[in-house]
Amino acid sequence: MPLLLEHPLGLLTLALLLSLLQPADRLQPLLTAGLARLGRRLNKAGYGPGYLKAAGAGLWLVLLLPLLVAWWALAELFPWPALLEVLLLWACLDAGRLTRRLPQTLRQIPEQLPQARQTLASLCLRQTDALSELGLRKAVAEVAVLRLAADFALACWYSAGGIYAALTFVLLRLVVQAWPAKLADWRAFGALPSLLYRAMAWLPFHALAMTLLIYPGSRRAVQGWARGSLWAFPAAGRLLAVAAGGVDAGLGGPRRYTQTTEYYPKLGSSHPLGYTQVHALLLRLTLALLFWLSIAWTLTLVPLFYV
DSSP states (O other): OHHHHHSHHHHHHHHHHHHHHSOOTTHHHHHHHHHHHHHHTTOOTTOOHHHHHHHHHHHHHHHHHHHHHHHHHHHHHSSOHHHHHHHHHHHHOOHHHHHHHHHHHHHHTTTOHHHHHHHHHTTOSSOOTTOOHHHHHHHHHHHHHHHHHHHHHHHHHHHHHHHHHHHHHHHHHHHHHHSOTTSGGGTTTTHHHHHHHHHHHHHHHHHHHHHHTTSTTHHHHHHHHGGGGGSSSHHHHHHHHHHHHHTTOEEEEEEESSSSEEEEEEEEOSSOOOHHHHHHHHHHHHHHHHHHHHHHHHHHHGGGGGO
């Protein structure tokens, strides 16, 4: 039993349970805001795209290398290094926040639309002030898919590469949120971190998309797969297309990150996303993640019976 508690899968499960019981609600926004403030010191108007790309890449490396060295030193001195890993994973997992905020938003939409917009605003980059009920439901679904997929990617990298791979992905995830390449002001500065994040998330996102194909409606999901390639990040687009097609509803379309409306490809079917479809999609995502967790535990426990 003690060996299982020190196993990476045991530590990951413990961090997930801790996140569900007590999410790191305040820590993640503070980290993102701090990185954004740091980035603004170098991301100045008037600098050329080449300089901004180099500055963004350099700043990310300047943050990453001392972070890895500091973690190594702290782990060597700390009596229980495994506890540090649990705390890091807990601080960076979004599952706990999502399981509280997204159902709350759905409950508020019918009768408390302004409060629903405010609840969702802390979880996404887009402007929520003018979102309709349908727009809020679509935003809830897309936030759930992409944020839980990022949690899944973090778990994959931690399981495959250990804490240093997880630290690298965590920093990429935070700076992508702090220096969003979707916004014109950050497009050049956040180019390299965005590219590296997409590279590390590519395989986990596709694995999760393939998992969603086992549910009813898989034929519609497969048909929408190709259209996901039109998304700026094709792996995320395919995941959204499969998720939307499986519940026979539409995602994507127009959204506002600034005062200008941007038009993203429409994914899934042409049917509007209703409450039933949102709940079905959230349930499918949860079951898909539990499926992978159960597979991992099975592969870990079965060999113990043959030792």
